[in-house]
Amino acid sequence: MPRYKLTLEYNGTGLAGWQRQPAAPSVQQYFEEAIEKFCGEQVRLHVAGRTDAGVHAWGQVAHVDLARDFRPVNVMGGLNFHLRPARIAVVAAEKVDENFHARFSAKKRYYCYRIINRRAPLILDEDRAWFVPVPLNVEKMREAAAYLIGEHDFTSLRDSECQAKSPIKTLDEVRIEQCGELIELHVSARSFLHHMVRNITGTLKFVGEGKWEPEEIPKILAAKERKAAGPTAPPGGLYFVRVEY
């Protein structure tokens, strides 16, 4: 039974997120329906990172086992045909061996959070970036970000409903790039807690605004409670970029 690794792009606006929900259509649901239309099989997709409603993906990764031996390019074309008009597409497909698991084989996950820092409301970046009209001090944000790198207890930066057993994670990178009014946070780690990237972003935004000094970050981590940190940044600025296996 061949296993296929699928790289997915989606526009999270209007989607309920990755996971099947009773109320609204999710990426998983659109996808599993497209697979059934394509080859008649009812299967379950496994995914590298379950994204929330409104979060986008440039390079989400999923895997699925299909009974028939299709050429990967045909799986991609067939699924893309049946995914329409949902704003989801397979951008790459390949056959992998049965030891590959989209979630458990992942060595590193990369996210990008986009902020537009200007007075004027967002137009071309509406639902695709966080509109922050207060000027942000990116240098201070970088100083603050440095305190987050490495292994920490991230209880203060995970959603209060996060179901991960341990709040200990190792953050490899929080690189902040600025190009005019665009500020991008590039965040990578083996794995993340629920809302972790958005909570990091909301906390660094408070530092950028001057509400907090970078030196507050160790205290925020040490507090080990969600309310010690900044707000959860909105989902539309977050992109699941890629996975390293």
Add this chain to the structure above:
Amino acid sequence: MPRYKLTLEYNGTGLAGWQRQPAAPSVQQYFEEAIEKFCGEQVRLHVAGRTDAGVHAWGQVAHVDLARDFRPVNVMGGLNFHLRPARIAVVAAEKVDENFHARFSAKKRYYCYRIINRRAPLILDEDRAWFVPVPLNVEKMREAAAYLIGEHDFTSLRDSECQAKSPIKTLDEVRIEQCGELIELHVSARSFLHHMVRNITGTLKFVGEGKWEPEEIPKILAAKERKAAGPTAPPGGLYFVRVEY
């Protein structure tokens, strides 16, 4: 009577283009209505480049004379308030002297045309780039573009209904950049003919696909008829980037 220079961003999708149309809402109409709501004046906006339906702008420039002497930041804020929910915003406003004219003072106009060259349909770039699934040879496109630089009779590359008196224009730059699946054409000139950037793009795409060799370009220009050149690229890939005064 103070004159204001306004820099505008808009998402062209669903807009009838710049100019007032009886059938559909245009950028000009939304803007002039917002001005009337803001200060009660019925005025006419002058613009650097009239864009077609579906074409976007990051830095379109317009000017308007208002009876009252507002602070530019208040003009910007007031117009942005009244422009909602149209996908148009003033991103910068300044007072200029009465010799400034958005259209006639322009020394150089910059456009960008975005192509996504991949097999998978566009998702996050839907209506924001041209989806070209056939692999393009960017080196050949650059060779072809070199023939377009400088002063030429661009009859073959202007819309058959273009109303400009002369088809002679001087193209300063057609720079083609590639980053993964994204191909960007950066085109600048003092002024352009109707559909000129989109017709250049459609013609260079034919070269990139191997339909034509770069050496055909001088013949296409010499033919002086629209049908000698390639197709008009779709509007959603085109961005009016900025104006130099």
